[in-house]
Amino acid sequence: MLEELAVAYVARFATSAKALERYCRRKLRERGWEGQEEGTPAPDVAALVSRFVEKRYVDDEEFARLRTGSLLRRGYGARRVGAALDQAGIAGEDRHDISQADRRHAALRMAEKRRFGPFGADGAPADDRAVREKQIAAMIRAGHSLDAARELVDAPDQDTARDWAHALDEEEYR
Structure with a gap:
C-alpha cells in the first residue's frame, strides 16, 4: 500500500528523497499505522526511499x-x-x-x-x-x-x- 502511494507521488511530483520520506511517514501517520496491531511491523520507509533512489525514480541532483x-x-x-x-x-x-x-x-x-x-x-x-x-x-x-x-x-x-x-x-x- 505504501509503495503504491509513493509511486503515485513521484509520478505526479518532482521530489527529493527527503521529501518522499516525509510524505511516506505522514501517510503512515494519517492512516493510523503508528500503534497499530502488535506483531505487524511498520513498513521500512528508509528502505523504500533508498530503492526509489537506486531505481532513479528520485534523483536529488x-x-x-x-x-x-x-x-x-x-x-x-x-x-x-x-x-x-x-x-x-x-x-x-x-x-x-x-x-x-x-x-x-x-x-x-x-x-x-x-x-x-x-x-x-x-x-x-x-x-x-x-x-x-x-x-x-x-x-x-x-x-x-x-x-x-x-x-x-x-x-x-x-x-x-x-x-x-x-x-x-x-x-x-x-
Missing part, C-alpha cells in the same frame, strides 16, 4: 538543478534558492553553484516582473525614497544581494539595468 533553474527564471535570488533546497532536504554535494551572471539575470527578471526602478510605469526610477526602499526590501526578501537590488532600483533607465545584468555574459565569451 536532478531535482536541485531543475528547482534552481525554475526559481532563478522566476526572479528569485541565490539565498531564496538555497532556502528552497534546504527545505527539500537537498545536501550540499547535490547543489550546483549559481553563477554571478545567473544571479544578475534573476535580479533583472524580478525588477522587470515587479516593475521596480526604471521598469515602473514612467520608465524612470521612483523619486520617492519610501518606494525605493520598499522595492529594495522586496528584492532582498526574494534572495538578492543589497548591491544587486540597489543597482537595479537606482538604474537611470531600462537599458542601463539590462546592460548591468548582461555585462558578465559578454565577459564569458571573451
Whole structure:
C-alpha cells in the first residue's frame, strides 16, 4: 500500500528523497499505522526511499538543478534558492553553484516582473525614497544581494539595468 502511494507521488511530483520520506511517514501517520496491531511491523520507509533512489525514480541532483533553474527564471535570488533546497532536504554535494551572471539575470527578471526602478510605469526610477526602499526590501526578501537590488532600483533607465545584468555574459565569451 505504501509503495503504491509513493509511486503515485513521484509520478505526479518532482521530489527529493527527503521529501518522499516525509510524505511516506505522514501517510503512515494519517492512516493510523503508528500503534497499530502488535506483531505487524511498520513498513521500512528508509528502505523504500533508498530503492526509489537506486531505481532513479528520485534523483536529488536532478531535482536541485531543475528547482534552481525554475526559481532563478522566476526572479528569485541565490539565498531564496538555497532556502528552497534546504527545505527539500537537498545536501550540499547535490547543489550546483549559481553563477554571478545567473544571479544578475534573476535580479533583472524580478525588477522587470515587479516593475521596480526604471521598469515602473514612467520608465524612470521612483523619486520617492519610501518606494525605493520598499522595492529594495522586496528584492532582498526574494534572495538578492543589497548591491544587486540597489543597482537595479537606482538604474537611470531600462537599458542601463539590462546592460548591468548582461555585462558578465559578454565577459564569458571573451
